[in-house]
Amino acid sequence: MPAARSIVSDVMSHTAVAIGRDAPYKEIVACMDQWKVSALPVLEGEGRVIGVVSEADLLAKEESRGDRPPPQAFAEAAKAGAVRAGELMSSPAVTVHPDATLPEAARIMARRKVKRLPVVNDVGMLEGVVSRSDLLKVFLRDDAEIAAEIRRAVLGDPAAPEGLDVTVAEGVATLHGAHGALADRTLVPLLACAVRDVEGVVDVRMDPGIIGEEAP
Numbered sequence: 001m002p003a004a005r006s007i008v009s010d011v012m013s014h015t016a017v018a019i020g021r022d023a024p025y026k027e028i029v030a031c032m033d034q035w036k037v038s039a040l041p042v043l044e045g046e047g048r049v050i051g052v053v054s055e056a057d058l059l060a061k062e063e064s065r066g067d068r069p070p071p072q073a074f075a076e077a078a079k080a081g082a083v084r085a086g087e088l089m090s091s092p093a094v095t096v097h098p099d100a101t102l103p104e105a106a107r108i109m110a111r112r113k114v115k116r117l118p119v120v121n122d123v124g125m126l127e128g129v130v131s132r133s134d135l136l137k138v139f140l141r142d143d144a145e146i147a148a149e150i151r152r153a154v155l156g157d158p159a160a161p162e163g164l165d166v167t168v169a170e171g172v173a174t175l176h177g178a179h180g181a182l183a184d185r186t187l188v189p190l191l192a193c194a195v196r197d198v199e200g201v202v203d204v205r206m207d208p209g210i211i212g213e214e215a216p
Helices: 025-035 055-063 071-080 102-112 132-141 143-155 189-198
Strands: 039-044 048-054 116-120 126-131 164-169 173-179 203-206
Touching: 025 039, 025 055, 039 126, 048 055, 048 116, 102 116, 102 132, 126 132, 126 189, 143 164, 143 173, 143 189, 173 189
Parallel strands: 173 203
Antiparallel strands: 039 048, 116 126, 164 173
């Protein structure tokens, strides 16, 4: 049976740096510099996330310096003149729930082009922050640990072909074993997909012998 997949709450930073709606521009810049982050959640009340201020939001002021914006750039001009978090922030915030899987969080980041996501509960209260680097932590798993999970969760499945074993080096899993153990080629993509789904696997390779071929 496959191991439980890691979720956002397993890798996120539980102590999140955040600001209030009335935080002034220079305080936001200082906070980002102090904590070495590229974006800050904006909170209201007891901790409900209402937006996010990013470096891009702050740079609108610097980019507009000395320029005369065209008529269609009123929104950018308004942000360039903003001095408080509530005026600068992007709202509504792009967030993720703590029980989301890591691939789900990665897809949100890629689709919305953000580097960090506030992690909120069902009522929008901040529980932490997850970053791109947090999502990469699964690739720090030890090779032996990855191989053990593949043997147990994939090769140990009663439906898996017999006579197979695996070695893992730098996250690359190589399946090998009895000659012709994967002679049924329709099983190759299914098995490769199952192995690739194990957290920490970077790539999957097949020893030519198990599919009935001779090594080059």
